[in-house]
Amino acid sequence: MPDTSPSVQDYLKAIYRLTRDGRQAATNRLAAALGVAPASVTGMLKRLASEQPPLVVYRRRRGATLTPAGERIALATLRRHRLLELFLVRVLGYGWDEVHEEAERLEHAISARMEARIARLLGEPAFDPHGHPIPAPDLTLPLSRAVPLAQAAAGVRGRIVSVSDADPAVLRRLSALGLLPGVGFTVVQRTAGDNLAYLRVEGSAEAVVIGPALAEAIFVELDT
Template sequence: MPSPAVDDYLKTIYHHTEWQDDRITPSQLAAELGLAPSSVTEMVQKLAAQHLVTHRPYGPIALTEAGERRAAAIIRRHRLVETWLVREFGYGWDEVHDEAEVLEHSLSDRLLERIDERLGHPTHDPHGDAIPDASGRVEREPFVLLGDAAAGHSGRVLRVSDRDPALLRSIEGAGVSVGADATVQDAATLRIAGEDVRLPAEAASAVWLSA
């Protein structure tokens, strides 16, 4: 049965490994969701009983095939809503996350598909995160985190984390956008269109480039 609480768990587990390979631990999941570890342990056991995750005591958590399908479906809703709000209603990319958190649970499947059609079946949201298609498939390409990129590395800005709205505004104000061609000068400086763009130090762990 649909459950916002279950969907939030699955979505968080799914998102954790989109831009790095390490699986999420129960303590990390508790921190991400802002919940007590005991509450998370209880819910993970319930998810495992529903065959949505696999987990051994004190070990990392992984989605099963069924869990990944369900997570991809709710993430598809969230990211389509974010894209819709930016394109159709003029929201800033720093404003859409909380709105999408509410709307993702209330839109009918029919309306969601009409939104997808109107937007031209986008493959990525305003922050560069992949939007799963109706079957759960996503389009991704090799990437490198800005903080891990060597000086001189050139690539497109693939993604900017939406975790911190203030950081998003700072990065946008500096002139960085998803899709921009950039060359790494150092972990806080990109050369874009012949100009050196200085970013906040936090951008090193919030901006991804094509590899």
């Protein structure tokens, strides 16, 4: 990875996440995602746009998108993050709810050599413990068709692809309910007012009730 600071890597990763849907990463959304003031975001975006080669394209009042050079750094950081999460779970015995914070720190610290050794030890894995794809060594990443479970209507069947790793409490709740990547489900019922989803989960007899916040944290592929 080129010589960039941890905070540059975090910015590029956050812009990558916010622009996956084809939108610009607006300054205020970026500030919220990174937990910093909008004014410092603006300063950093100007700096990233004036790097050689530029890492972002910044438009005042609209926000930023990544250049190819910026995207490569974002994907390289994501590759390390996801490899480290899997390493912590598989080799060091961490729970899947304990690895995100550790990986946030370690992704900036390990060498290319250690990254390659971890990948080899794990058998060049394709997915992290939360079901997110790990960018390949050439930094390609398969396109995902996953949508939030919140978008699944009653009667629909599907499979859990990935879950958000942002909140450890959400991850603990998901494992208690058996809602893990790879698990199949049917949406039995949806209620309008309180926005609950009742799921029948593969391998379990009882229906599981999901509130709206949890339904936004679960990403699924639906049968067509």
